[in-house]
Amino acid sequence: MMAALRYEWLRVTTIRSTKIMLVLALVLSAGLSYLISGLGKGAGDGAPVSLDWYTAFGAPLGIAAILASVMGAQAIGQEYRFGLIRLTLTSFPRRAQILVAKIAVVVLAGVAVTAMSYLGSEIGLALHGQPVPASDIVAPDSTYFLRGLVYVVLWGLSAFAIAGVTRQTALGIAIPLVSGKIVEQLLGVFLVDRAPWLVAHLPWSSADRWLMSGGFTEDPVGWAAIATFAVWVAGFLLIQAVAFIRRDA
Numbered sequence: 001m002m003a004a005l006r007y008e009w010l011r012v013t014t015i016r017s018t019k020i021m022l023v024l025a026l027v028l029s030a031g032l033s034y035l036i037s038g039l040g041k042g043a044g045d046g047a048p049v050s051l052d053w054y055t056a057f058g059a060p061l062g063i064a065a066i067l068a069s070v071m072g073a074q075a076i077g078q079e080y081r082f083g084l085i086r087l088t089l090t091s092f093p094r095r096a097q098i099l100v101a102k103i104a105v106v107v108l109a110g111v112a113v114t115a116m117s118y119l120g121s122e123i124g125l126a127l128h129g130q131p132v133p134a135s136d137i138v139a140p141d142s143t144y145f146l147r148g149l150v151y152v153v154l155w156g157l158s159a160f161a162i163a164g165v166t167r168q169t170a171l172g173i174a175i176p177l178v179s180g181k182i183v184e185q186l187l188g189v190f191l192v193d194r195a196p197w198l199v200a201h202l203p204w205s206s207a208d209r210w211l212m213s214g215g216f217t218e219d220p221v222g223w224a225a226i227a228t229f230a231v232w233v234a235g236f237l238l239i240q241a242v243a244f245i246r247r248d249a
Helices: 002-014 016-039 052-058 061-081 085-091 095-127 144-166 169-191 203-207 223-246
Strands: none
Touching: 002 061, 002 095, 016 052, 016 061, 016 095, 052 095, 052 144, 061 085, 061 095, 061 144, 061 169, 085 095, 095 144, 095 223, 144 169, 144 203, 144 223, 169 203, 203 223
16 A cells, blocks of 8 residues: 555656646735735725635635546556556556545645645735734634635545546546536526525535535535535546446556
């Protein structure tokens, strides 16, 4: 198992795209948080308005999730694309071990992307002279940043699972993005009266409600939304595990 983990860690840390994704997470988050904190300036004394300090951390995580999905999809899709999966499985014939190692590395990649996003957001806020929240700012609950981290990690894992099932890196990246931002929104319009329970529990649109506090209200929000998304991701990973172990390379 340790050999499989070392193999996957060496792979992810030596490819150029990993460094590019981390730099993009830092730069794009810094730029977006700088813009958000600027828009949040009051007309009078220039102090940021209520939740904009925290929004400067939460909003860039949408970008971070996409970057994590690129890294997650590449963790397995690239090997299928270039035929390298056969070499991997020759070196590690116990497929369950290499699959667990890949999942572990995808989780670590999601943590790293989130950390860079948070760092970039802090830089953007600091450039506006607001490195810490003002005393009068209404803070979200104490798990706000942890929920953001779990959101990004789960998004990366969903891309990893889809890329593994389809054997296509591009589909692993595109399906979560297109489904969450377009398809599920359209389903919400057509099914909101016929199947509201389904609309409230669609995977990626549920994930996007991570930043809202509370439990199950009209829709699952906060940790409830994260839990809904986690169940979907677990299902995707289960399908991928069965396909990975039983299908030919």
